[in-house]
Amino acid sequence: MTLTIERPAVAAFATRPVAVVAVALAAVLTALSGRYGFHRDELYFLVAGDHPAWGYVDQPPLTPLAARLSTAVFGDSPAGLRAVATAACAAIVVLAAAVCRELGGSRRAQVLAAVFTAVSGFVLAVGHMVSTATFDVLAWLAVCWFVLRLLRTGDGRWWLGVGAALALALPNLWWQARHGWPQFTVAGGISADDGVENRLLFVPEQLLYLSPVFVPVWIAGGLRLWRDPELRWARAFAPAYLILCVLVLASGGKPYYALPLLVVLLAAGCERYAARPRDTIVPVALTAALTALLSLPVLPPGAVSVVNAVNPEQGEQIGWPRLADATAAAWSRIPEGDRGRAVLLAQNYGEAGALAHYGPSRGLPAPYSGHMSFYDWGPPPDSADGPILLVRQREADGIEAHFTGCRRVGTVDNGHGLDNEEQQAAIVLCAGPAAPWSTLWPSLRHFY
Structure with missing residues (x-):
């Protein structure tokens, strides 16, 4: 009308x-x-x-x-x-x-x-x-x-x-x-x-x-x-x-x-x-x-x-390939025979997104994460009971309580001395999950 x-x-x-x-x-x-x-x-x-x-x-x-x-x-x-x-x-x-x-x-x-x-x-x-x-x-x-x-x-x-x-x-x-x-x-x-x-x-x-x-x-x-x-x-x-x-x-x-x-x-x-x-x-x-x-x-x-x-959004555009490089170097420390049972886990969606984008050309598997919608695209299969390579922000060490035998094997450096969210992020190698992934996964979900 x-x-x-x-x-x-x-x-x-x-x-x-x-x-x-x-x-x-x-x-x-x-x-x-x-x-x-x-x-x-x-x-x-x-x-x-x-x-x-x-x-x-x-x-x-x-x-x-x-x-x-x-x-x-x-x-x-x-x-x-x-x-x-x-x-x-x-x-x-x-x-x-x-x-x-x-x-x-x-x-x-x-x-x-x-x-x-x-x-x-x-x-x-x-x-x-x-x-x-x-x-x-x-x-x-x-x-x-x-x-x-x-x-x-x-x-x-x-x-x-x-x-x-x-x-x-x-x-x-x-x-x-x-x-x-x-x-x-x-x-x-x-x-x-x-x-x-x-x-x-x-x-x-x-x-x-x-x-x-x-x-x-x-x-x-x-x-x-x-x-x-x-x-x-x-x-x-x-x-x-x-x-x-x-x-x-x-x-x-x-x-x-x-x-x-x-x-x-x-x-x-x-x-x-x-x-x-x-x-x-x-x-x-x-x-x-x-x-x-x-x-x-x-x-x-x-x-x-x-x-x-x-x-700070300016700084969040810098350093992702170097994060993938450092992760690939740490992944190479996992014995080749164990990599089929190993899991690449990122603490947040930025890290997981970077590893998904830059990782394949560096020999990395698809990453998992409990952050935001990445949680819905997991979990790893329970058969993945081998080592876990964890990428996390420098102060987010609480996530390691879900795994066994964790030790830090690398650190992320964006190469520009820029103090963004991932500068000095930790790369941690753990022996395995503390429980099957199907049991563990709900406790890894986080929204922020």
């Missing part, structure tokens, strides 16, 4: 300049996509993509599926994997401009919305690497645009867009319900381990995620949505952001969960600055330089420690 509602006319979409911004961003991301290496989460997605399902304990199926498709088309490399993230990031920029248009933004304001979004730190970060946030931001920003189109035009056909976006979640909801809602368990673990930190950092990170320079823009956007009589139909988006912030704070969730609505506020505020776009050139250039340094692999690997304290 089509409703007849009088709404202010909107400007024509700034197709060409917005496309130039999106293409320029895609070109930068493509040029840098092959530096450093896979992120730990990307290595996990690659393995998950080889175990297709309607859901996983810690994520919906879209990200592993996208990872599998991207590498199938563009090659099994960081650049090939990240092609899909680059495309999603370009789409986010276009959607930001489209949201600005729906909120009465002029063509200049639309271009500003595209530029501001393109140089924002978190947007660059999720565009550089494949992550669940990459597609979360894209999907929720698309939903916001569909809702704005619906509210502005009164055309009920836009419900189809909203419904289609939400329908993507149904298979995962069905899977989660059948498996006892494990994602709530994962979320509870995040809240228990990082909830206090997430709450303390929530406000600072809201100010930093896009850019401190853009804070006046999105505050102006929120006030415009709330006060401007011509935008009364879209007023709900201003308190919606605040309500979402309260919910994220209460649950101890990640501060970036509120980012899509923050982009809407940013887009709404661009009209105020459209009359004097030259005044934004220097702030935007400084923002682009700083966010590129923090979010993109522009530094030599040996210098990543400079930014790793601010954005």
Whole structure:
């Protein structure tokens, strides 16, 4: 049904300049996509993509599926994997401009919305690497645009867009319900381990995620949505952001969960600055330089420690082949006659993903892990009652209590002195499991 509602006319979409911004961003991301290496989460997605399902304990199926498709088309490399993230990031920029248009933004304001979004730190970060946030931001920003189109035009056909976006979640909801809602368990673990930190950092990170320079823009956007009589139909988006912030704070969730609505506020505020776009050139250039340094692999690997304290995800792209090298050297210490009964076990999904990706060329068997969905792809057979080569983070020695005769036989060094999560990880050789794997496996499951 089509409703007849009088709404202010909107400007024509700034197709060409917005496309130039999106293409320029895609070109930068493509040029840098092959530096450093896979992120730990990307290595996990690659393995998950080889175990297709309607859901996983810690994520919906879209990200592993996208990872599998991207590498199938563009090659099994960081650049090939990240092609899909680059495309999603370009789409986010276009959607930001489209949201600005729906909120009465002029063509200049639309271009500003595209530029501001393109140089924002978190947007660059999720565009550089494949992550669940990459597609979360894209999907929720698309939903916001569909809702704005619906509210502005009164055309009920836009419900189809909203419904289609939400329908993507149904298979995962069905899977989660059948498996006892494990994602709530994962979320509870995040809240228990990082909830206090997430709450303390929530406000600072809201100010930093896009850019401190853009804070006046999105505050102006929120006030415009709330006060401007011509935008009364879209007023709900201003308190919606605040309500979402309260919910994220209460649950101890990640501060970036509120980012899509923050982009809407940013887009709404661009009209105020459209009359004097030259005044934004220097702030935007400084923002682009700083966010590129923090979010993109522009530094030599040996210098990543400079930014790793601010954005530790940079460091999680470095050192995985060397972890596989050290593991292969330790595996060679197992007598050849015992290797058929031996097990390669990783403490976390990053280690397991790296060994799955880099291990075969180094003579390593498929790894097992009790972490996240890797647990569901195990356990080893009970006939594997021989030695266990365990790869674990340096302080996670509690896992060794499940095995016998454990001794440290190697240490991981990423070669750059970078203090990331796997630097100085231990490689431990154990004589065997303390019980059959079928009995032992449930006690090895962990979500965080």
